[in-house]
Amino acid sequence: MSTVAQSVPPVVVPAGTTAGTALREAGLPGKGPEAIVVVADGDGALRDLSWAPMVNSEVRPVPANSPEGRSVIRHSCAHVLAQAVQELYPEAKLGIGPPITDGFYYDFDVPRPFTPEDLQALEKRMKQIIKSAQRFSRRAVDSVEDAKQELAAEPYKLELVDLKSDVDTSEVMEVGGGELTIYDNLDPRSGERVWGDLCRGPHLPTTKHIPAFTLMRSAAAYWRGNEKNPQLQRIYGTAWESAEALDAYLELLAEAERRDHRKIGAELDLFSFPEEIGSGLAVFHPKGGIIRRELENYSRQRHEQAGYEFVNSPHISKSGLFHTSGHLPYYADTMFPPVQFEGEDYYLKAMNCPMHHLIYRSRGRSYRELPLRLFEFGTVYRYEKSGVVHGLTRVRGLTMDDSHIYCTKEQMPGELRSLLRFVLDLLADYGLADFYLELSTRDDSPKFIGDPQQWEEATEALRAAAEDSGLELVPDPGGAAYYGPKISVQAKDAIGRTWQMSTVQVDFQHPQRFELEYQAADGTRKQPVVLHRALFGSIERFFGVLTEHYAGAFPAWLAPVQVVGIPIAAEHAAYLADVATALRAKGIRVEVDASDDRMQKKIRNHTTQKVPFLVLAGGKDVEAGAVSFRFRDGSQINGIPVDRAVAEIADWVARRENDSPNAENFKVGG
RNA sequence: GCCGCCUUAGCUCAGUCGGUCAGAGCGACGCACUCGUAAUGCGUAGGUCGGGGGUUCGACUCCCCCAGGCGGCUCCA
Structure with a gap:
């Protein structure tokens, strides 16, 4: 950047x-x-x-x-794209063409979708337009009627003119600001009008002020974002203030592609999605299984220390439970269809909370038990639409590290504060430490149920906890779950992308629906508050995010194979086998590569497999009772006494060091 | 779910106009080699060209349906 x-x-x-x-x-x-x-x-x-x-x-x-400057460049570039499209494909009708994060798009109604060849041709034409330095010229249209007359051939623009009064967002650049304006593109020499578009602007002075751009891809998009509307063909592009900035952006995309967890997952033999099982249903291979187990084990340990109690629940239940919870009416379309037997509909569970509520309700509860914190790695199934399934980040079967905390209303603010602290600390232990928070609240949509007073109270408690953390807090109006507001933790990864990780939600609904109570100190029966909380969100997704964050080079404590012994010659393998035995006794996952490959080849193999510690031994080492280290980055430390090497590796792993070890930071020399 | 594209060996990918084109590299396996920090050499095996239907004298190649994947849209408790 x-x-x-x-x-x-x-x-x-x-x-x-x-x-x-x-x-x-x-x-x-x-x-x-x-x-x-x-x-x-x-x-x-x-x-x-x-x-x-x-x-x-x-x-x-x-x-x-600047961010605003780039938006203007991108917006103007979108106009150039639209002009090129209408020149090359005169039958194309214009949709909208706003700048977006890192780029722009423009939607077109065309008889035939764009091909990659079309994009090439468009790019070529755009370059000509840019070079010709057409002037962007603003012109106010006197009346809605005049605008309609001028835009008679553009049905979508006409629709926007009609919607003018109630569409005035940054997403719709065409109209807004109280007047209708058209931007004409004027030939710099003749002053002749070459093209024009309904638009509120602003724009660059001329097309020549677009320093660098490229078209990225085309795809369909619903007109005005509604799936009931016709689909238009959208072309995405990006534009920047300089060729260098464009190159840096494209390099970032290339880096993201190299880190793609789907690719790394196959290369490192971590997981797969067998077609025979079905879309969006992952199997974890032994190496992925180790990473997953380590992720989970550390989480379990921390939860235990933080006063959580572990529960288990089944994967399927009668439909009544999800009616009680209120999920079924809201989310029936994303639950798998029921299986019927014994005169009942059974649903695969899409959420764990109802089960946990039943555990709470299984006997009377005293205020002395609260907060009661129930935790489960609960596997749920969601019928995600076929077009949205995506690697490990959007799957149909997932395991949530789900907990539900039952507390009194008075305990809620304190509990939320410590909960958030706990979540952030734990994420940091996995190596994600750059956060901001999002506060999702209700708007006036009818999907939100419950007493506005309670919403207000819960929202304020969340806000207080969020502000207490000292992190940046971004409002997200309308983003709440139907039953309550939430905070989500957004974490930045190693290349600056943000991912939604943990969520913390306040819920006044379920206690009512499930008739949850506790006996208060004064002998009355009261309703607890439920806090829903997932830290990883889904383990599959978290796994995917970590894979991309570390580009497959997992911290040693998570690495499937932590140490590989590489003999310089076959005769040194037995010596390394002894070293391996000593490491294994310390709980280290170690292998000795006794294959017929040459030593250099072994180094290459295990480096591409991202093994954190390669331990080599040849004649010199054997003689000295030592080993030599080679790290992922190619650095090396030679002649380290075996007992010392073993102790330092074990210590590095036990400390859960997240950095990749190298000759600099692995201080065995002392 | 919608639109477009894609699916050839375990992986990455060639394969012209429908007719000796079932191909390469890596990997796997075998043999030789025993080497001091990112690919030793030689050889062998592997494919119903995603599945099913159709057109044709003939289909990896053209058409239809299905599955899976990719990029978006919509959605994401």
């Missing part, structure tokens, strides 16, 4: 002068990555450089290499 520009000092645009002129006079750059592409007026609204205020106005110049 390229650097974001320093903020540029404000500039005063004299009345009747264009912003562009004022900037030029102030000596601000008009080209290059720091070129000023638009300005923000006193209200923060972005304006074209051709904007000329009625009165002297102080504006904030927006450079190309």
Whole structure:
């Protein structure tokens, strides 16, 4: 990623002068990555450089290499794409074309979907348009009627004009801001109008101000995001303030592809999705099984220390349970269809909470037992639509590290605070330590049930806990579960991508629905609050995220094979076998490679398998009672006495060191 | 679920216009080699070309259906 520009000092645009002129006079750059592409007026609204205020106005110049600047570049680039599409495919009707994170798209109604060859041709045409330096020229349309007349050939734009009053979001760039405007693309020499689009802007001064772009892919997308609407063909692209910034972005994508857990999972023999079992249903191979077991074991240990009690529940139950919980009416379409026997519908469980509530309810509870923390690695099945299943991150069978905490209303704020702390600490132990939080609340959608007062109370308790953590808190209105608000923990991985990890939810609904109670100190019966909490979310997903975070080079404590002994010649294998025995006695997963391969080949094999410690021994080592280390990064430490090597490896693993060991950080020399 | 694309050996991939094109590298196996920090050499075996139907004298190749995958859309308790 390229650097974001320093903020540029404000500039005063004299009345009747264009912003562009004022900037030029102030000596601000008009080209290059720091070129000023638009300005923000006193209200923060972005304006074209051709904007000329009625009165002297102080504006904030927006450079190309700022988030706002990039959005403008991308938005303008989307226009160029649309122009190219309509030139090459005149029958194409325009949808919308906004900038998005890291790029832009434009939707088109075309008789035939775009092919990769089409994209190439479009890119070529776009380059010509950009080179020709067409001017983006803003023009206000006097009335809705005029707009409709002008846009008569564009049915989707007409729809937007009609929707103008109630569509005014950043996603719909076409309309908004109280007036309708059209941006015309003008030929720089003749001034002739070459193309135009309904758009509220702002835009770059000319197409030539698009320094670097590329088209990425095409795909179908529903008009206005509704699956009942027709599908349009969407073309995705990206555009940046410089060729370097574009290259850096493409390199990031390439790195993400190299880290793809689906690819690494096959290469390292961790898991697979046998077609015979069905889509979205994973099997973990022995090596993946080890990683999974280590992940789970450490979590179990920490939960035990934190006062959780372990429970187990079945994978299937009668339908009544999910009616009681309220899940069935809401999520029937993502539950597997029921199996019928003995006159009953049985459903595969899609969530663990109802089972845990029954455990709570199995006998009377006293306030002295609260908070009661039930924990289970509970496997659930969800009928994800065929088009959404994706590696380990979106599956149909998954194991949640699910817990439900039953506490009094008074205990809730404190419990939420310690819960969040616990979650963040534990994630950090797995090597994810860069977080922000998201607070998902209700909006006025009818899907949210329950007393608004209770929602308010729960939301505030969550907010307080979140603020207490000191982390950034991002609001997510309307993102709550139907039964209560939640905090989700977003973790940044090694290459800066964010993943939703843990969630903590407050639930006043289930205690009512399941008639949960406890006997209070004053002898009355009261209703507990339920906190739902998953840390990994799903173990499969967490596994996938960790695989990508570490690019398959798992920390030694998680690595399926922690040490491989490599003899310099076959005669040294027995010596290494003894070293391996000593390591194994310390609980280390170790193998000796006694195959016929050459030593160099063995190093290559086990390095590509991401084994953290390669322990070599040849004549010199045997003589000295020593071994030599080679690490994943190619660094080495030679001649370490065997007992010392064994102790240091065991210690490294026991410490759960998340860094990859190398000659620098593996201090055996002392 | 919707749209587009894809599926050839365990893996990664060639395969022209429907007719000696069932092919390579890696891996596996065998033999030789015994080597000081990322690929030793030689040889052998492996495929109903995802499955099913159709068109054709003839289908890996064209058409239809299904399954699985990829990229999006929608969805994600």
